Amino acid sequence: MRTGKKTLLFGRRLAALMQRRGADAEDIERATGIPSESVAIWLSPDRMASADTTRRNLVVLADFLGCTPSYLCGVDEYSPARPHGATAPFAPRLPVLLNACGKTLHGMFVSAGISDARYREWKKGGEPLVSDLVRLRAYLGCPLDDLLFAPGK
Numbered sequence: 001m002r003t004g005k006k007t008l009l010f011g012r013r014l015a016a017l018m019q020r021r022g023a024d025a026e027d028i029e030r031a032t033g034i035p036s037e038s039v040a041i042w043l044s045p046d047r048m049a050s051a052d053t054t055r056r057n058l059v060v061l062a063d064f065l066g067c068t069p070s071y072l073c074g075v076d077e078y079s080p081a082r083p084h085g086a087t088a089p090f091a092p093r094l095p096v097l098l099n100a101c102g103k104t105l106h107g108m109f110v111s112a113g114i115s116d117a118r119y120r121e122w123k124k125g126g127e128p129l130v131s132d133l134v135r136l137r138a139y140l141g142c143p144l145d146d147l148l149f150a151p152g153k
Helices: 005-021 025-032 036-043 055-065 090-100 105-111 116-123 130-140 144-148
Strands: none
Touching (some): 025 036, 055 130, 055 144, 090 105, 090 116, 090 144, 105 130, 130 144
């Protein structure tokens, strides 16, 4: 993630939610499969601003901590977790979302700061990082859930 308010919010919100739940990094690892070392990096004050994670990790962390992914990554205020479907494969959804929002791939590269190499990685099955999702959400003007979950969820 870029250094800034949103990146710092992820680590701060993660720490507060873990404290509220009475969970530590090992509890998260046992429940979600996310390595406790990753959690430690996100919580470390000197590393918090450079921490990033995948879309999958964001969703399972939010589910475990009882909040929405939007809250955890710093784009919305707190709301309890709500039911959702499985994460939708990302690469096939992106052109649909771009079209629905009246946006273009070129615009995404320029305005959202997403590189062509990053886009090609997604087309090969790679997962976008939270920092990518936050930038795409701002560019598209859509709810974060549209980038995370299958339509209608």
